[in-house]
Amino acid sequence: MGQGWSQMWNKSYEGTSVNWKISEMRGGALLDAGTFPNGEYYILVKAVAYNGASTEWVYGSFEIDNTPSASVSSLGLVEGAFDISGSASFKEHAGGPEGTVSAGYGPQGQGWSQMWNKSYEGTSVNWKISEMRGGALLDAGAFPNGEYYSLVKAVAYNGASTDWIYGSFEIDNTPTVGVSSPGQVEEAFDISGTALFKEHVGGLEGTVLVGYGPKGQAWSQMWSKSYEGKSVNWTLSEMRGGALLNAGAFAEGEYDILVKAVAYNGASTGWVYGSFTVSRVNQAKSLGSSNGSCQAALAGNPINFSIGNKYQKERDLDLEGPGLPLGFSRFYNSRSTLTSSVGYGWTASFSEYLTFVTGKVILHQADGAEVHFISDGQGKYISETDKVLLIEPVVGGGYSLKEPDGEVWSFDGSGKLFRITDRNSNTKTLTYTSGRLASVEDNFGRRLEFAYRPDGKLATLTTPIGPFGYNYDGQGNLVILTKPDQTTKTYLYEDPNDVHNLTGILNEKGIRSLTVQYDTQDRGILSQGAGGTKSVSIVYDNNYVRHVTDSLGRTTTFKLYVEKGIARVKEVSGEGCGSCLGSVGERYEFNDRLYVTQAIDGLGVVTTYTYDERGNVLTMKEAVGTPEERTTAYTYHPTLDLVTSITRASVANPWQSTTTTFVYDERENILSRTESGFNGSGAITRTTSYSYNEHGQLTQMDGPRTDLSDVITLEYYPNTPDQGFNRGRLKKITDPLGSETHLGEYNAFGRPETGTDQNNVVTTYTYDPMGRLKTRSVNGFTATFSYDEVGGIVLSHYPDGREFAYDYTNSGWLEKVIGLPGSINYIYDTEGNRAREEIRDDQGTVVRYTLFEYDGKNRLHKTIYPDSNYEERSYDLKGNLTAILDQKGQGTSYAYDRLSRLISVIQPGSVITGYGYDNLDNLIRVTDAENHPTTYTYDDLGRLLSTLSPDTNLTAYTYDAAGNLLSKTDANGITASYTYDGLNRLTRISYPDSSQD
Missing domain, CATH: 2.60.40.2550 (Immunoglobulin-like)
Structure with a gap:
């Protein structure tokens, strides 16, 4: 517009009225707006007659706007292969492509990084950068993290274009x-x-x-x-x-x-x-019995699976008091390299000694374990773990160690044990000859004497009941024990990798009662009894995980925790193992002394513990965080590890407590035990008092009653040599009524051979060489008993003519009882559970039998009867019975609270009985199937005070100080009164109407 014409066409027409078109003048070709630059255009036309006459130029107009449009999609956060895409709209270009799309991207705030373009045919276009890149998608993994813009422009064939259009995307490849x-x-x-x-x-x-x-x-x-x-x-x-x-x-x-x-x-x-x-397990600390911890890593017979140590305790002699017990035990540890007087890997009673290193004293226990004591900086030494023990220097030389039970172990300056003294000054004195233990004698004249072979091995132990003999092989292993009755026990060492590894024991019958196997790393991997019974096999996993499989193929996994070289079981999972410590699902937390601070049972119930500086439990909180949560608190003697009080919440008086207190004498003997609390009327107490002689033997017990004397007195034979085996033994018991029981003629085992009761009836006893009861005679009537070599009773005969014979399996389990008439027979699974019980007649024919099956913790699971009917039991992870399915297929289920107290029983037909308890575990509510409650109240001494039921209404009870029922008052106000003698035996019941007495 405003410029000269661009092109001109003409055409001649016949006719006086013409409709003309440029396309006719162009041979039928239309004009193509797509080729026109954008703008306004004029049209000019002139008509010229045949004779040359013409019009002026006549004008028209048209407009061209081929500007396209374009868009781009914002992608947000992209990852992996991705594309940038959008759309474009062009005006038609009849002669070819409508236009071109150019697209690219760049980091926000910077110039574009790359640009691509592509020409398109068509007025509506969906474009993608991948098309411009020959099909290649963009790879977000190659982009630096950040925000990006995408830009696009569409250019029409005629050159008309959009502005740059922007989108965005974000790259965050942070892993x-x-x-x-x-x-x-x-x-x-x-x-x-x-x-x-x-x-x-x-x-x-x-x-x-x-x-x-x-x-x-x-x-x-x-x-x-x-x-x-x-x-x-x-x-x-x-x-x-x-x-x-x-x-x-x-x-x-x-x-x-x-x-x-x-x-x-x-x-x-x-x-x-x-x-x-x-945290390495210290082998020396881990030998022995692991201090009896319930979280010790023990399985089977046992093997300590923290280090693979086979531990065996053999109790050769065990003599009862008076004073300190006198016995002799041997302890085997397969991981020990010690050669002692009782053989390689073995240690024995009275072998405790101390060694000294800088800042530390080491106690070498009789069971082979080491306990390490560290200096407290004040001349004493305190044990590193478990119960707090002190080793103290003694004036004049030597050291003393006080055990938790009050015993004091005295060592000389070189660390050798020479005396054991209890809290009542009873003693065991050790004497040595040429550095070897020669004798042990207590203050009641009982004596052990030790005789040795030339190589220093113990040959004979002479005891009050006779001699024990010990024999060894050429490797220094203890192989035979001979007892005073001449029975023997044999120890086997068959491991080709270690000639000192104990692999088996033949008992006094010659039966192989133990088999042990080891791996090439000298770790115990299998322990089993006779015939493969009670078998456990151990797999050692890394990171202190152990897998223990029992004789029935059930595997339990133990996770260990190690502190200061000692391992304890931290978690238990799996199927359950009847021969292992711990229950499935248990978890434990420990403090730095290996005390359990938190225990979580298999049901998730939490118990927590706190301790004082001496390692005594201060509080035990059960069922933490549940409605049943309760706390028991303890206090202790200021210098002794003796409980002085136990406190729990009162059940009779809210916000008050019930306490049991203990008072001790200077020798740590308990003088009194007082229970205090509340009943419905006020405070209540009951006290029992005790007296002792100079040896710590109980001489008097005064019960809680004040209405009459309830004193029991005890008298002992003098501690003088002329008393023989009676020396220091119990002689007489006098009850509160003055009646006496006499004991006498004690044997070397400390067992009386005569006894006279309150009615002057004399009973005499005889014993076999190993101290087992052989005969018991009363008024001329005698019962006799016989035993096999391992101490199992094989025959009993009673004065009335009854006689029973007993047979045992090689594992020592009772297999048959033969009596009149017939017999009872038992068959066991490999875990020692009774799998079959038979009743046989005199001809040996089975007349009745019952089968039994057990779960992973050896709890009775199924009882099967001869008609194939059965009863089935189920348990929770704490061992509570949860269901019984009877022979008719009807089930009864049981539910428990977090303290494992039964709270409901659901019987067939949805018959529900509910139970409730107080803080002291007294049953306080029973709700029957018709929702009728019976309630009970108690005092803090556990005595029933009242019962309220729909049937009998209110019944009230009272008691004397000893807990004897004094009165019972029913709902009609009728009171029955009860009277007792000094032995707490009921002597009279009285009613308001004497005719009812």
Whole structure:
């Protein structure tokens, strides 16, 4: 418009009226607006007659606007392969492509990074950068993290174009990474974890870096590995060419694990931390009985599976008091390298001694274990773990160790044990000849004498009941024990890898009662009784995990916790093992002295404990965090490990307590026990008092009654040599009514051979050479008993003519009882559970039998009868019976509260009985199937005060100080009164109407 014409066409027409078109003038070709630049155009036309006459130029107009439109999709956060796309609209270009789309991207705030374009035919276009790139998608894994813009422009064929149109997308390829903390590690171990990367289409997704170092210090070493894949399970061993870490190369302590994941584009996590602890089990500390801890790592007969130590305790002699017990035990430890007077790997009673290292004293116990004591900085030494014990220097030389039971062990300056004294000054004195223990004698004249072979091995132990003999093989192993009755026990050492490993025991019958196997690392891996019974096999997993399988193939897994070289069971899982300590699902937490601070049972119920500085329990909180939560508190003597009070919440007076208090004399004997609390009327107490002689023997017990004398007195034979075996023994008991019981003619075992009761009836006893009752005679009537070599009773005959014979399996389980008439026979599974019980007649024909099956903890699961009907029992993880299915297929279920108290029984037909309890476990409510409650109230001494029921209404009760029922008043106000003698025997019942007495 405003310019000269661009092109001109003409055409001649016949006719006076013409409709003309430029397309006719152009041979039928239309004009193509797509080729026109945008703008306004004029049309000019002139008509010229045949004679030359013409019009002026006549004008028209048209407009061209081929400006396209375009859009781009904003993608948000992208990962992996992605595309940028959008749409464009063009005006038609009849002669070819309508236009071109140019697209690219760039980091926000910067120039574009790359640009592509493509020409399109068509007026409506859906474009993609991948089309412009020959089909190649963009790879987010190759982009640096950040925000990006996308830009697009559409250019029409005629050159008309859009402005740049913007979209956006975001790249965040930051990975995530995690590490599994191995906890306490042993032997070969690995560090592992997971990482999540964003996809990198072009290759590796990223790299994981892993290192470790002592806690709070710089890392020691670092490894890395690049991975393909978005989800990675990484292990340090892969980065180390398959090599595991070796805990043995680490110093004991806590270690940090640090791990980082770096994506291909350089985006990374921060350092993520884990941890592991190197805590080695101290072999010397772990020998022996593990101090009897209920969390000790013991299984089977037993094997300590923390170190693989086979431990065996043999009690050769056990003589009862007076004074200190006098006995002799031997202890075997397969992991011990000690050669003692009783053989390689064996130790024995009275072999305790002390050794000294800088700042530490080590107690070598008779069972082979070491207990380490550290200096308190004031000249004394305190035990590192378990109960707080003190070793103190003694004026004049030597050391003393006081045990929790009050015994004082005295050692000379070289650490040799020479005397044991109890809290009442009873003693056992050790004498030595040429450095060897020669004798042990107590203050009642009982004596043990030790005789040795030329090589220093114990040959004979002479005791009050006779001699014990000991024989050894050429390797120094103890192989035969000969008892005073001339029976023998044989010990076998058959391991080809270690000639000192105890592999079996033949009992006094010659039956192999124990078999033990070891692996090539000298660890016990199998323990079983006669014929494979009570078998346990052990698999040693790393990181203090052990798998124990019993004789029925049930496997239990134990997770150990190690502190100061001692292992304890921390967690128990699996099927259950009848020959193992601990129950499935149990978990424990410990303090640094290995006291349990928290115990969680298999049902998730929590019990917590607190302790004083001497290791005494201060509080025990049960069912923590539940409605049944309750606390028991303890106090102790200021200098002695003796409980002085036990306190729990009162059940009779809210916000008050019930307490049991104990008073002791200067020798730690209990003088009185007082229970105090409340009943419905006020405070109540009852006290029992005790008196002792100079040897700590009980001489008087004064009961709680005040209405009459309820004193029991005890008299002992003098502690003089002329009394023989009677020396210091109980002579007479006088009851509150003055009646006397006399005992006398004691034998070397400390058992009386005569006794005269309150009615002057004399009973005499005889015993076999091992102290087992042989005859019992009363008024000329005698019962006799016979035993086999291992002490099982095989025959009993009674004065009325009844006689029973007993047979046993090789495992010592009662197999048959033969009497009149017929017999009872028992068959066992390999765990020692009775699997079949038979009743046979005189001809040996089975007339009745019952079968039994058991669960993983050897609890009765099923009882099967001859008609194939059965009863089935189920239990929860605490051993509570939860269901019984009877022979008719009808079930009864049982539910318990968090303190394992029965709270409901659901019988067939939905018959429900409910139960409720007070804080002291007294049953206070029973609700029957018709929802009728019967309630009970108690005082703090556990005595029933009242019963309120729909049937009998209110009944009230009163008691004397000893807990005897004094009165019972029914709902009609009728009171029955009760009278008792000094022995608390009922002597009279009185009613308001004397005719009812």
